[in-house]
Amino acid sequence: MGEVEQDVLSDSYVYNERTFLNDVLRGDVLVAHNIVNMKTRLMYTYIPLIMGVVGEYAATVNMNDPELLEVLMATRIRCAASRPLNFRINALALLGDHLRTWCPEPYYDPNCYNRAEIELEKARNLFQKRLRERLSNLDPKMLSDSSKTSLSGGSNQFDADVLLHDSNVLMEYIHHRFYHPVTGIKLKSHALGLHRVKDSVSENAAMLFLLTDLRLNSQNTASAIGTKLVQIQALKKVSFSAEKQFGMGKNLYVPDKGMLEKARQLAENASKKAGSMKMQTQHELDEMLRDGMMSLEIDDTSPASSASVLASQPPAAAMTQGAVGPKMFKAQLHDLDKGESSPTPRKNVYLHLRLGADLVDLRTFFFYKAELWAQPLSEHQVFRVFTALHPLYIQESSEFEPNFDAETVVSRDESGGLSSELLTMMSASVDHEGYVVNRIDVTKVFSSLARPGILAFNSIQPGTEMTIGKLTDLAEIKPRVIAKTGDNLINDMNVELMFRLFNHVWREDAQRFGGMDHVPFSYTYEVIPCGAKAGLLELMDGLKPLNHYDWSEWAAKATPSDLKMMLRSAVGSSVGAYVLGCGDRHFDNVQIKDGTILLHIDFGFIVGEQPPIESPRFAVSAEMEEAFKKTKIWDKYVDLCGEAFLSLRTRGVDLSRICAILMHHAGRSRDRIRKFLASKDSFNLQEHQSEKAKKHVTHQISSASKSWETLFRSFAHNNVDPLFYQMLEKKFPPALLAVYIMEAKEKNKAGANPGAADVTVDSTTTRAPPLEAKKSSHPSAHHGRKESKVASVPFPQIGSLFGTSKKDSSHN
Known part of the structure; x- marks a missing residue:
């Protein structure tokens, strides 16, 4: 942590978003004390970034590094004490390059959250004590200079001068x-x-x-x-x-x-020296956690053998000799030769975290990993899940009380043979910071090939008769989500995270724009990948595509407040999409929300990628430009886009580093990502004069609505694309051949890029056709489908979910 706040050691300390993003941008080591004091909503949103940063740090230090071990312990404890975080880290660990790094190992424990909450409280006290000791040993002059030190013990940054x-x-x-x-x-x-x-x-x-x-x-x-x-x-x-x-x-x-x-010799000697301190470090950490929270072990076994041993043991068998608590965490370091021509092979890190899971967790994992994608969705379809987590609803534990006494539910005669534990879980709607729902309805299915659908989540109300098969008196728990297959939603998730970082950079640079009221921003939404080609997106209401928006009416009715909000959001989303190289920016992928906010969606093409028919870098329709000119905000829009670009460019190196950490999980090499971001098409770091770099951007905006790419892409999207997808639905051979060729190119690209090979999904868990129609997954761009079907899947066996470690096959 780079900033020293006055209340960092107080009992009421909360690690806020601004401080977290400043730490990440500076490249500071995340501190265990901060992780255990991070709000659940914040950690849920940024856990992909946390996993990436910690994974990168683990690859650069010896695995006996005390700070690394503390951060990993803090991450495990924080996720183990929150049902939403437990679900999120288990889902993300199956995706992209996380598959090579993070190894959550769920084990069944009906009381796991009660135990974890006790651990979390102990961890907060222990890490607070450790941080106080560390701060007391720092020079006060260094402590006041955030550029030279961090609360993690200082920075090893070399000064260029x-x-x-x-x-x-x-x-x-x-x-x-x-x-x-x-x-x-x-x-x-x-x-x-x-x-x-x-x-x-x-x-x-x-x-x-x-x-x-x-x-x-x-x-x-x-x-x-x-x-x-x-x-x-x-x-x-x-x-x-x-x-x-x-x-x-x-x-x-x-x-x-x-x-x-x-x-090479210095690195080898440093590794041996760290190894000689293994027993001392182990003893220190065991002593620190001697109250029974957990113990730590470093071993050098292969990931496959380690996973097979753990999988073959029941939870009670995986105990550390002489320790009070179970072995909740194992960190392993292995050498893998990837064929690089570097002096020595790069080391891969495997971080094993054992996380408790109860029946609700097991049901949730099964539903979002397999059951939801087993068959094409149909309108009015019903999933009677009985107990599963709402993927987005999060409520901090201090903000709610249990809805009603679970014992009255357990005593009912009409339980239908369900266990008392399951009925107890069904009764607790708000449970360990997540909302447990009992029925999921498909309210709408869109007309594109992949048939994405809108899911509504319903929960049993207090006092409801718990007769199996007759779940009535349900209340909907919002927000709704879109279940979508066919696209790699890791792209969308990472773009949304980068947009949040851009918003932070702009807020920190508010003086450039004339104050916080004028700072540009990108409107963001949650994306939850559940597989390489499947996931959930937060449903946003009040959207209309740019292609069909009535700009004349907007210009006539817009208030000064509406104009300011539209200007700020249009600048933020336009510049954010430009810097990240988001392709396929046709006008259905640009939406207007509630007549005041412009935002971008659907990020299947990033870091300079484009579909066969390229689109311009800035999506500006002629009608939008005319309306902006009529309301006298066009010149402001162009100039503010230039200033927003320069603001990001001043942090271009830091943003490029974070972008590479995030986006390589979707199958792109870090070098390729960094090379694009440094190029003229993004931050333009080769250009020494800022005004020239700004002019290069503003010129593209000024001419965007009149460019041939805009006109041709709009025509193709409105006329050619629908015809192609109709031919696909009818299995017309030329269309199928085109899909086959595109699939072959994707496979070749995955074979050439080791990271891409990780982005796979089991054939039993996807319902996607060979190629999804590249249309917006928002309701404004689709029409509903018919059919109605009720899906009811038996409660899963634990062995069917976690009997085989997904690490075994990935390292063979």
Whole structure:
């Protein structure tokens, strides 16, 4: 944590969103004390980012690092004490590159949440004590300077100015960071004329590494450091390109073998030294948690063998010798050779967290992982789930009381053979910060090929007769969600998270825009991926697509407040989508909410990807531009977009680092993501003059509505796309062949990218056709379908859900 707040050690301390995002942007290590004091809603939204950041940190340090172990313990305890967080981390761990890192291992325990709440309270006290001790050992002068220290014990950040003027510090940076075998610059094989140069690095890659690693916002500074590296022969040029300022050419370099070998030896010695401290660290943490919360163990077994051992043992058997509590957490570090031409293979980290699960959790996992996607949805379909978690409704534990006494329900004669535990869970609507629902209705099914549907969640009211098969007097628990297949919703989830980060950067830069009332923003919504090609989206009311919006009526009725809100939201969503390289920006993927907010949806194409028929980078219709000009906000819109872009660009390196952490989980390499974000099509980091970078953006906005891409894409979307999908529904051979070719390209891309290979889904858990119709999944872009069917699936066996670890197959 980079900011020291006055109440950080008080009993009422809450880790808020602003402080969390500042810490993440600075790259500070997350602190266990902050995680256990984070609000459930905040952690539920940002847990994909937390998992990514912690996973990245775990890959850069020894697994015996006390701060890492504390953060992992805090994450496990926090998720174990909240039903929504338990569901979310288990769902996310099955997706993308999380599959290679996080290994939640649910085990059945009907009293798991009561135990976890006790653990959480103990953890808050213990981590508070540890943080107080740590702060007392810090220099007060350092503590007041957030740029040089953090509450996690300080920053190992190298100062760029010192590197340029102190050769000893520069050599230390080379040995400990630049050529570090795990976290340093990646050496690859590059083509040079008719032959290839092994263990080399391109000039562009070196610049991007320096910018990211040193968190530089100046191209000139990175270029100067690169030039220094060349002068001292840390980088030796092997290409024959013309001499230019470092970073501006296309030269190829090889490392100095002596420096490379010394960096390897230093990293190896550091690992051995950390290993020798294993017993001391283990004893310290066991002593810290001696009250029976849990114990920790580091082992070096293979992930497959470890998973098989745990899967074969009942919960009671997985106990730590001499410990009071069960072994709730195991961290493992393994070497995997991915075939990279770096000095040593990059290490993968496997974080095993044992999380308790009761009947409601098991039913919830089964429903959202398998049952919901088993058959195509139909309107008025009913899932009598009896007990399952609402995927979005979250209520902090301090804000509610139990609805009614569960014992009166258990004593009923008409239980129909259900266990008393199940009836108890059914009676507790608000349960451990989540809302338990008893019936899920499909209220609408859209007409696209994938047939996404709207789900409504209903809960039994207090005093309702609990006769099985006759669930009446139900009350709907909002919000509703859209169940959708065919698209990789990890993309959408990560884009929404990046939009939240953009909003934070703009709020922190409010002075640039004339105050908080004028700060641009991107309207965001929740996305819950349940599989590689299936998931849930928060349903938003009051939406109309840009393509069919009556801008003339809006211009005539808009109040000054409406104009300001429309301006701010249009700027935020437009610039956010542009920076992330969101493609397929046809006018059905831009929506107007309640006549005051413009937002973007459906992010199947990101970081510069485009469908076969490309769309412009900015989605502005001629009618929208005319209405903005009529209300005299068009010029403000164009200029404010430029300022919003520059605001993000000043934090471009930090945002690029976070974006790479998030978006590689959807099958894209980090290098590819960083390269796009640094390019002219995004942050344009190669451009030294900010005004030129701004002009490049504003020119695209000014001409967007008149560009041929806009006109052609709009025509194709309104005329060609519907015809193609009609041919698909009728299984017309040319259309099927086109789908087959696109599928083959996707498979080839997945084979070429190791991260993409992780994004798979079991054939038994998806109901998607080969290719989903690329239409908005919001009701405003669809029409309903008929048919009615009641689905009733028996309660799942525990073994059918968790009998085989999903890690076993992923590491073979």
